[in-house]
Amino acid sequence: MYKIAVAGTGYVGLVAGVCFAEMGHEVTCVDIDEEKVNLMKSGVSPIYESGLENLMQRNYTAGRINYTTDYHSAYKNANAIFIGVGTPEQPDGSANLSYIATVARQIAESVENDCLVVVKSTVPVGTNDKVEQFIQDFLVKDVKVEVASNPEFLAQGSAVHDTLHAERIIIGTESKWAEDLLTKIYEPFHIPIVSVNRRSAEMIKYASNDFLALKISYMNDIANLCELVGADIQDVAKGMSFDERIGSKFLNAGIGFGGSCFPKDTKALEYIARQNGYELKTVKAAIDVNKEQKTMLYKKASKRLITFNGLKVAVLGLTFKPGTDDLREAASLENVPLLLGQGADIYAFDPVGAENFAKVHPEGKNGKGSITYVSNIEHALEDANVCFIFTEWGEVKTLLPETYRELMRTPLVYDGRNIYRVEEMQEAGVEYHSIGRRPAIKEAVKESKNIELQNS
Numbered sequence: 001m002y003k004i005a006v007a008g009t010g011y012v013g014l015v016a017g018v019c020f021a022e023m024g025h026e027v028t029c030v031d032i033d034e035e036k037v038n039l040m041k042s043g044v045s046p047i048y049e050s051g052l053e054n055l056m057q058r059n060y061t062a063g064r065i066n067y068t069t070d071y072h073s074a075y076k077n078a079n080a081i082f083i084g085v086g087t088p089e090q091p092d093g094s095a096n097l098s099y100i101a102t103v104a105r106q107i108a109e110s111v112e113n114d115c116l117v118v119v120k121s122t123v124p125v126g127t128n129d130k131v132e133q134f135i136q137d138f139l140v141k142d143v144k145v146e147v148a149s150n151p152e153f154l155a156q157g158s159a160v161h162d163t164l165h166a167e168r169i170i171i172g173t174e175s176k177w178a179e180d181l182l183t184k185i186y187e188p189f190h191i192p193i194v195s196v197n198r199r200s201a202e203m204i205k206y207a208s209n210d211f212l213a214l215k216i217s218y219m220n221d222i223a224n225l226c227e228l229v230g231a232d233i234q235d236v237a238k239g240m241s242f243d244e245r246i247g248s249k250f251l252n253a254g255i256g257f258g259g260s261c262f263p264k265d266t267k268a269l270e271y272i273a274r275q276n277g278y279e280l281k282t283v284k285a286a287i288d289v290n291k292e293q294k295t296m297l298y299k300k301a302s303k304r305l306i307t308f309n310g311l312k313v314a315v316l317g318l319t320f321k322p323g324t325d326d327l328r329e330a331a332s333l334e335n336v337p338l339l340l341g342q343g344a345d346i347y348a349f350d351p352v353g354a355e356n357f358a359k360v361h362p363e364g365k366n367g368k369g370s371i372t373y374v375s376n377i378e379h380a381l382e383d384a385n386v387c388f389i390f391t392e393w394g395e396v397k398t399l400l401p402e403t404y405r406e407l408m409r410t411p412l413v414y415d416g417r418n419i420y421r422v423e424e425m426q427e428a429g430v431e432y433h434s435i436g437r438r439p440a441i442k443e444a445v446k447e448s449k450n451i452e453l454q455n456s
């Protein structure tokens with residue numbers, strides 16, 4: 001078993017550290033935030049991630065994982081140091097590498113034995129060559145330090161499972177020593193290892209993520225066309241999925257992709273291409289389609305309603321996907337300001353994301369409209385004039401179609417996640433607009449008129 005240090009305790013770093021400990025390695029996670037370190041020592045995860053706290057507590061009690069702000073002691077005798085710090089997107093689409101540079105310098109100043117530095121953070125192709133040079137330049141002791149690339153493919157919400165049961169592990173190395181060491185570190189995972197050179201490994205990460213982003217944008221593009229020609233995107237996706245060359249995953253049309261990876265990695269690769277004098281047309285198209293898709297439902301609803309001013313608008317789901325409290329690049333972040341700007345009174349429900357969202361849009365009067373966070377869906381729907389579904393949380397998916405008709409003032413639903421069958425909404429008397437499918441309109445309007453008549 002190896003002595004491993006992990007720099008950065010975000011999604012990538014913390015999950016990797018905990019999983020290495022689970023496999024029996026001796027792990028020290030380093031973070032600059034003292035408060036966060038104390039929190040982790042007490043068994044509390046700073047991120048919302050299923051199964052993570054259990055593993056943190058178990059491995060901490062067993063003495064296999066520790067947390068510290070003292071990078072020097074963590075790095076000095078480590079066999080391998082994994083870097084999992086952020087590489088945030090800059091305004092021009094390039095990746096900000098300053099956190100990586102800081103860690104690289106700390107490593108150079110701390111290591112006292114031969115060690116392998118493994119970059120897990122997503123970095124532009126060629127960065128790891130520079131990181132290695134940078135470390136050599138600042139190295140204090142006469143020891144061997146090499147850099148390897150080991151990109152991460154975990155998805156938020158299933159990060160622990162994705163790490164322990166990954167489909168493949170990509171290692172990019174430039175020497176047999178580095179390749180052998182990294183292979184041995186990963187041996188206990190029993191996962192196929194793809195060993196390539198450093199630049200290919202860096203590229204595999206972008207190429208994989210951008211391919212998935214492209215797949216989603218392609219389905220969203222086709223979905224929009226389906227609406228125009230009277231086809232149904234879910235039937236189309238089903239028909240496509242039987243072809244093994246296409247596969248059945250990531251064919252769900254919706255309100256666009258969000259999160260910390262796809263939006264950032266598409267822009268980063270497009271930037272890398274531009275820097276190299278090449279236009280990456282496919283990825284550029286994926287980015288453009290995604291931008292349009294985010295406000296597709298808002299635009300549809302704006303045409304239908306004339307104004308949102310003074311309307312009660314139920315917003316179901318704020319996070320970029322279920323199973324996480326992460327709001328990065330979520331559709332809600334684009335749509336809520338538009339609705340507030342139009343004077344809507346929003347009642348927002350999200351089982352875990354509301355607190356983070358309230359930091360950006362505090363409760364109360366907000367722009368021309370207002371926003372209120374509610375902990376039960378019924379409260380959001382009661383007397384609402386219109387409802388938007390932005391995240392397919394289980395709580396939303398299990399809501400019966402009748403509930404919308406019974407609770408809302410006007411049963412008018414815009415669903416960005418195609419949660420319901422059009423027919424069931426039609427039968428329930430709900431006016432229902434979704435992505436790439438026909439709307440449920442006529443009967444719904446008729447029905448709601450009948451209800452109004454019965455009530456009058």
Ligand code: UDX
Nearest residue numbers: 152153154155156250251252254257258259261320321
């Ligand atoms: C993704 C990749 O899955 C992971 O391998 C990579 O390392 C990091 O980026 P993540 O961002 O956590 O993970 O979420 P993911 O489940 O892939 O979803 C990303 C976005 O695409 C979400 O907004 C999701 O709603 C959307 N999506 C996904 C669709 O719109 N349709 C789909 O069919 C699948």
